[in-house]
């Protein structure tokens with residue numbers, strides 16, 4: 001089996017991307033637009049600008065401004081959905097960071113299901129009737145970077161995080177426009193680079209990643225290339241580029257059939273109430289080292305030409321994987337070091353007892369789909385990073 | 387120029403040997419299909435592909451509301467209308483098509499005639515003139531490894547009355563899913579495998595060089611080129627194992643995704659011209675046209691050729707080729723490779739043997755000039771340039 005892959009979102013990137021929104025709405029035959037924004041996008045003026053552009057055309061707009069919490073909660077989603085339903089909207093635009101994005105996806109799912117009861121499994125069969133357009137402004141905590149994929153994390157009534165997946169909540173458009181992206185400090189940009197590059201490489205290494213998902217890995221690496229290899233690049237100048245790289249990396253990361261690494265990181269982040277990126281950054285180096293030998297020859301050679309180091313091609317086959325991944329490990333470690341991120345799970349508060357149950361939980365979750373090597377990988381990864 | 391791109395390909399791409407058995411019925415159910423029309427042609431009827439597809443729809447307990455197999459080569463407007471009427475009469479709610487690009491593109495046209503409530507296809511002609519219609523799930527199963535129709539938003543259909551081709555480009559043409567399964571092409575003849583693979587190569591290469599290329603489509607294209615490099619010769623050697631054919635089919639789909647995002651160039655306009663006048667498959671023309679158009683375009687695409695050389699040559703040969711030579715080696719290699727593979731296949735005809743001659747060059751040039759693909763070609767192309775390319779093909783010169 002060579003795999004299954006689907007990316008439903010139209011990715012629209014660059015100058016005046018916003019100005020094309022009206023055309024997309026028109027194409028979908030929609031006139032009643034629901035816009036959900038977080039308060040940060042209101043205060044930066046991003047939502048004003050979006051409003052101006054949309055109102056230019058013949059549509060009715062209903063606004064919901066959400067003062068978002070740290071996580072997307074079911075209460076907020078239900079509230080937003082009620083307004084969506086009462087105003088008989090047909091098209092959702094979400095402007096903001098990852099929290100409001102998760103809420104918008106939940107609203108879309110509710111609208112498609114015709115019910116606020118979204119934690120069942122019925123979302124797999126619902127028809128995709130309501131278009132959802134994401135206009136990212138920010139990636140705050142990386143706890144659930146879901147731009148571009150059919151996956152949302154929502155906290156239920158008991159404050160337990162629940163992951164929703166399926167075609168019926170995936171976005172239909174992603175609009176990346178410089179003017180919407182919130183300016184952030186350089187270290188945040190650095191974190192994003194680590195995430196984009198790390199996710200891309202992990203997707204290449206996981207077993208049975210479909211070719212089309214790998215395509216997005218390489219596209220993300222291409223988009224982030226300057227940030228990796230050109231020290232003179234002023235990160236602040238290209239926040240949209242990095243978000244674009246993240247969107248692509250994210251599509252690859254979630255498109256890899258069985259992403260064991262993602263499961264481990266999510267498990268630890270949730271268990272210890274840590275930022276996803278923090279755990280990710282702590283474990284990425286080790287995972288790259290462990291999984292390097294899983295890269296297939298063609299991808300190794302493609303990464304070789306990507307790093308632009310002609311010396312790579314003089315190496316014997318068996319040394320290439322280590323070498324090329326070494327280049328990436330070096331760059332990522334340097335960034336992580338500058339950021340002052342911890343290197344071990346112990347520093348993050350994970351104990352050997354935790355390790356035991358993390359391993360059990362993750363293995364239970366991924367088997368029987370996972371291979372022996374993948375299970376061994378989980379154990380090695382956790383024990384080593386402790 | 388503005389720095390903007392979009393990439394869109396919502397097709398669920400399902401690939402693997404025997405994926406028809408494992409995925410077709412399940413996918414139809416997921417899409418809520420209850421009554422399917424099955425479209426195909428005589429070739430698939432005679433060679434068993436249609437049976438495999440019908441059996442697996444039946445096995446999944448889904449109703450077949452109609453089967454239409456009289457789809458001619460290159461399709462045509464009348465057939466599209468006939469099938470659309472058949473769907474309406476039999477109240478089919480979804481389409482499954484198995485065949486070559488003529489069948490798949492006909493199916494795509496039928497879909498939009500239905501979802502747009504149109505009578506005839508020519509009402510919908512043009513670029514992005516169609517808005518989102520009602521939903522009509524569609525699954526496509528290619529039986530070749532070239533055009534990439536199974537994942538693209540383009541349909542080219544013959545208009546017999548005007549001896550012309552109608553081109554429609556709209557995202558409404560995308561199928562919901564495509565199943566890429568080499569059991570459906572296991573008995574494809576070698577000349578077709580070679581020509582299809584070069585068609586896929588041309589799709590990939592043009593997509594990298596054309597004006598609308600973007601970071602995602604470019605990577606799709608590179609991936610396709612590499613897979614063709616690694617599998618074409620093995621697939622031509624044949625044998626019982628169809629794994630290389632499977633890979634070639636996947637490469638063709640990846641190239642199809644690339645080209646439907648970035649559009650095409652003059653390789654395709656010239657091939658369309660040849661295909662109309664000589665009444666041959668579009669893929670038949672690609673192998674001989676591709677390297678010559680690339681040579682013509684070199685001044686605007688030098689850097690890209692150099693990059694693509696890495697994906698088409700064995701790595702060591704790429705490394706030992708001096709930088710300034712890479713672009714030239716790229717199209718020369720494609721030319722030599724095609725000719726060499728072609729010589730290895732018994733009785734494979736050249737374009738001249740298919741009827742290309744000094745007498746029809748003008749006519750072909752006329753058709754090629756009218757083709758929209760020239761607009762996205764990286765270098766402006768005129769009738770003299772096209773005539774020169776065709777003359778060189780006749781004389782066997784690159």
Ligand SMILES: [Fe+2]
Nearest residue numbers: 533585588589
């Ligand atoms: Fe083609």
